[in-house]
Amino acid sequence: MSRPRKAEDPIRWPVPCNRCGQHHQTVAQWPDGGVCGYCYQQAKRTRGTCSCGHEGVLPGLIDNQPACRRCSGIRLNVDCRTCGAEDELHSGGRCWTCVLGNVVDDLLTDPATGSIANDLIPLEAALKSMKRANSGLTWICQKHVTAFLRNLAAAPRITHETFDELPDSRTREYVRGLLTEHGVLPQRDELCKRYDNWAAQTLERVKNPQNLDVIRRYIRWHHQRRMNHMDEVTRGTFLRAKQEVTVAIDLLNWLTDHDIKLPELQQSHLDIWQAEGPTTRQIAERFLKWAIKTKAAPPGLTIVPHRRGTSPRLAKPGQDEALKRVIHESGLETRDRAAAILILVFGQQAENIARVIWDDVTITEELVTIQLGTIQIALPDPLAQPWRELSANPGHDLTASHPNTNWVFRGASPGRHIHPGHLTTRLSKLFSTRAARLGTLHELTKLAPVAIIAETLGYSPTTIERHATDSAAAYAQYIAAAHEQRTRQTVRVPDGE
Incomplete structure (x- = not known):
């Protein structure tokens, strides 16, 4: 990677570099003229095949094309004294x-x-x-x-x-x-192991020994048991499990502070606890159901559940504008374009995008297809272009981290896909991934039956049904508003009445 250039200084270095034309210190005089330090470094790192057939370092320029030392007449030491290969040298004559x-x-x-x-x-x-x-x-x-x-x-x-x-x-x-x-x-499964370590430490926060046994059983038989039966613990499962246990401990510690035992819990206690705290206390609903089922808490207790459908959605004009930027705006990395298309066009979650493998993608000269659910979906141009470019240059292949990886979106960690949170952060400069995804699903439910969308995109029918219901309600409101506006325009009140 070339070091960034400093601002040129025509006063200090009045003679410009023969190659880049900028005013930097001249470090070598070659047959084609004086060369600055930046171009000198670049020349040592230029590799390829010279017109004479020589393969290796091509520091020279002939008719504006890279040329080997012999053809260009440049004297430059790029011969490693250890392996004998032509390469940029590090120290002691070694590459x-x-x-x-x-x-x-x-x-x-x-x-x-x-x-x-x-x-x-x-x-x-x-x-x-x-x-x-x-x-x-x-x-x-x-x-x-x-x-x-x-x-x-x-x-x-x-x-x-x-x-x-x-x-x-x-x-x-x-x-x-x-x-x-x-x-x-x-x-x-490192996320599973991380959860085990986190759980062991978080148990220290429980104030009452009796509640400690309840939480320990909740962690072991509800969360860890489920994780152990998964092929790979997802980031969402990991974070939800941590949050559910954290809120459950918060509830039990509140009961301890108020000298209330879990078997003696009443609905009035729950209502007070939920009203006093943040909305995340709604998540205790899952722990409460488990506690009732295992007879650790009395039956019939409820917590006001989280109300779905309140998250903001990116409207259709915003989706179209974001997709236009993804396709046409320069300066965006190829993998960001490819990931953004899956969100804006197919409503995919960042976590699912991060886990896409090349076995799910088929690229030919005529067509690019990707499998999100059970069906191969064709990507028309220009949506296919970023995927073609990503296939040709997947990135993260210059270190020892990914020798044989099948991940489409490779991460910095060896053998791992990109972290979904990192992917979301990268795309946040373009749009909110959550709002865009919800907006896309909202629009798609207007175009096709629930079962087809669910099967095609890999969502559960229940999830798509909920979006379809919201979409139908919004459409009904639009029809009612339009009808009311037409009525107002048609019925005119006579003057003087």
Whole structure:
């Protein structure tokens, strides 16, 4: 990655660079003229095939086309003394890749044995083979990363339990992800494990020992049991489970403060507690149903549920404007365009978009299709173009994080898809993803039957039915308003009456 350029200074450097034409310090005189430091660096990193057939670094310019050193007459040392390849050199006459290899070998070698543990050999190979060696070297030479890898090299065993015992950090989880992605560690549902750790800590907030047993059973038999039966715990499930337990503990602690036991809970108590707090206390409805079912609370109690349909929706004109920006506005990344299309056209949730895999997408010269529910949906141009570009250049392929990934929207974590929250944040500069999604579903229910929309887009029929009901109600209100306006225009009151 080229470093950003400073503002040019014609007074200090009156002679412009022969290549870029800007006034920066001249660092080399080549046959085609003086070259500034920025163009000098770019020339060392220009690779390809010269017109003479030579493959490698092409620092020269002939007829405005890159050329090798021999053809252009440029004297430049780009020959690695270790591997002999033509490449930008890092230090000691060695290229970035060779320097990275030496650093990796040094850090992953156990000082007690003088060798690298068998379990770490796949990690060693992955780090040394990164396409962008300079980025890898920058990451690995950070003090905390260096220290972590040295400790890892001396570890007696490489297991998930070994990692769990280390201090929690982004480096720990990133290296764990690398080892998992490269087959050293088995796949593990990290969100499920994170919930287990969170639950163990949050139990300390419960004030009453009797309530502690209730919450422990609620966590184990309602949330953890459900998560253990899922193929992969989604972010939504993880966050909802945390919120439900948090609100349940809030209710039980309130009862303790008011010297009320859960088996003695009355409707009047619930009404007071709900009225005194934020609207999130409505979520306690789920805990209350579980408590009644398990006979931990008296029957017949209710909490005013969350009223659906109150979230704002992006109206049709706003949707059209947002889609126009996505298609035509320059400066947007390809994956943001592709994701935005799934929201604005098909009403998909960010969490589901993040989990799309290339097996769900078919790209040919004539057509691009994507499977969201049970049916392949064709994307017409220009909606198909961002998906073609993303297929050709999926990104995140220059490090060791995604050697064989099938995710369409790759994340920064090894082997993981993009975080849905991060995707939402990226798109927030264009529109509110929630409002846009709800607006799209609202409009789609006017165009097709509920069953078809649900099957096509992968939604439950109940969800689409609710949007259809809202849409029909809104349409009925429109008809009534239009009828009233026409009546007013038709019936005129005579003057003087």
